[in-house]
Amino acid sequence: MNLIMNNTENKNAVSADALHTHTHTGTSFNELLNKITLGDSYKLIKQIPDNSIDLIIIDPPYLIEDTNGGTRSRLAKSIRGMNTEIEEKKLTSGIDSNIFKDLIRIQKNINIYIWCNGKQIPDYLDFFVKQNHCKFDILIWNKTNATPLYSNKYMNDKEYCLYFRKSGYCNPKSYNDAKTVWYMPINISDKKKYKHPTIKPLRIIKTLIKNSSNEGDIVLDCFSGSGTTCVAAKELGRKYIGIEIDPEYHKISIDRLNGILANGQTTMFMS
Numbered sequence: 001m002n003l004i005m006n007n008t009e010n011k012n013a014v015s016a017d018a019l020h021t022h023t024h025t026g027t028s029f030n031e032l033l034n035k036i037t038l039g040d041s042y043k044l045i046k047q048i049p050d051n052s053i054d055l056i057i058i059d060p061p062y063l064i065e066d067t068n069g070g071t072r073s074r075l076a077k078s079i080r081g082m083n084t085e086i087e088e089k090k091l092t093s094g095i096d097s098n099i100f101k102d103l104i105r106i107q108k109n110i111n112i113y114i115w116c117n118g119k120q121i122p123d124y125l126d127f128f129v130k131q132n133h134c135k136f137d138i139l140i141w142n143k144t145n146a147t148p149l150y151s152n153k154y155m156n157d158k159e160y161c162l163y164f165r166k167s168g169y170c171n172p173k174s175y176n177d178a179k180t181v182w183y184m185p186i187n188i189s190d191k192k193k194y195k196h197p198t199i200k201p202l203r204i205i206k207t208l209i210k211n212s213s214n215e216g217d218i219v220l221d222c223f224s225g226s227g228t229t230c231v232a233a234k235e236l237g238r239k240y241i242g243i244e245i246d247p248e249y250h251k252i253s254i255d256r257l258n259g260i261l262a263n264g265q266t267t268m269f270m271s
Contacts, residue, residue, distance in 0.1 A: 033218070036230055036242030036257060038250040041222035042099055044243050048106045053241075054169075054217035056103060057208055057229045059115040059200060060095035095120075099222075100127055106220070110134055111168030113208050115161050115200065128164040137163040137180060141204060145185040159200075161208075172211045182207075199225065205232040213238055227253025 027037070027047050037044060104110060110132065114124060121138070128134040139161040146157035163170075172178035184201055205228050209219060215237040221229035224242035226249055233240035234257065244250040 032241045032243075034234075034239055034241075036224055036227055036244060036250065036253045038245070038247060039243060040245055041243040042096060045099060045102045045106065045222055048102075048220070048241070050105050051108050052218065053106045053220045054108055054111065055209065055213040055238075056107065056112040056220045056222075057205065058103075058113070058221055058223050059225060059229075060223045062117040062120065095223075097123070097127065104132065109168045110164055110166035111170075111212055112165075113139075113161055113163050113212070115159060118160060121160060121162065124162050124164075128162075132164075132166065134164040134166045136165075139163060140181045141201070142181055142183045143186050144183055161204075163208075163212075165212075169212050169214070177207050177211055200228055202228055202232055205229055206236060209233055209236050209238060224253055225249050227256050231257055 027039075027044060029047060029049055029052065031037075032044065032047065103112060110128070112128075116124060125136065129136055141159045141161065143157050143159070146155055182201075182204055184204065209229075209232055213219060216239065218239045218241065219229065219233040220241045222241075222243040224230060224244045227242060227244075230240045230242040230253065242253065244253060
C-alpha cells in the first residue's frame with residue numbers, strides 16, 4: 001500500500017511520538033470508553049478487545065506530497081500559513097496500513113467510514129474490498145466555498161469518505177440522509193474556533209452515525225483531531241472512544257466535548 005503512507009514522513013511521526021509520555025501500555029478498555037485519550041492510536045488500539053466496536057469513523061492524515069503547489073497565485077500565497085500548519089502537525093504523511101488489521105479485529109462487523117484524498121482510494125479499495133470482500137460506497141463532501149488555489153488545475157473542492165461494510169449496519173432514515181454527495185461550505189468559524197485545518201462538518205458526521213449505528217452503540221475515532229466524531233456521538237446517545245496524539249488538538253477536543261468554548265467551564269480527563 002505504497003500510497004497510504006509516505007515512509008519519510010512516517011519517520012518524523014515516530015520521532016514525534018517520543019515527545020508523548022502517555023504510552024498507555026496498561027490502559028484498559030473501560031478507561032478509553034466515553035473519553036478522548038491523549039496517545040498513539042497505533043498503540044492504544046491494541047487495548048481494545050476483539051468484536052467490541054459497532055462503528056468506526058476516522059479522518060487519518062491524507063497522503064499529500066506537495067503543499068506548496070500554486071504558490072504563484074495570490075490566493076495560494078494568502079493561505080500559505082494553513083499549508084505550513086498541515087505540514088507541522090504531520091497531517092500529510094498518510095496512514096500506516098499496519099493498523100488496518102486491528103480496525104477489522106475490534107469491530108463486531110466491518111462498519112467503517114474513512115476520510116481520504118483521491119490518491120489513497122485505490123489502496124483502501126484493495127485492502128477492504130479485494131482482500132476482505134467488503135461492500136463499499138464512495139461519499140463526497142463538495143465544498144461550496146473552496147478556495148481556488150491553482151490556475152492550471154481543477155479546484156480542490158471535494159473530500160472523499162469511503163464507507164466499507166460487511167454485514168455492517170446501514171439504514172438511512174430519510175431521502176437526504178441517503179445521498180452520497182453533500183453540498184456544504186467549509187465552516188470557517190469552526191476552523192478558527194477549534195484550530196484544526198481539516199475539520200469536518202458536524203452535520204455530516206452526525207448523518208454517518210445515525211445511518212450506521214443505534215443508540216448505545218460504541219463509535220471509535222482513533223484520529224480524533226478536534227473531536228467532531230466524539231461530540232456527534234455524545235449528542236446522539238452513542239458511547240464513544242477518541243484517541244488523539246497531538247496535545248493541542250487533544251485539549252481543544254476535551255474542551256469542546258465538555259462545553260468550555262460555550263460556558264467557560266471544563267473537566268479535563270487525560271488517561
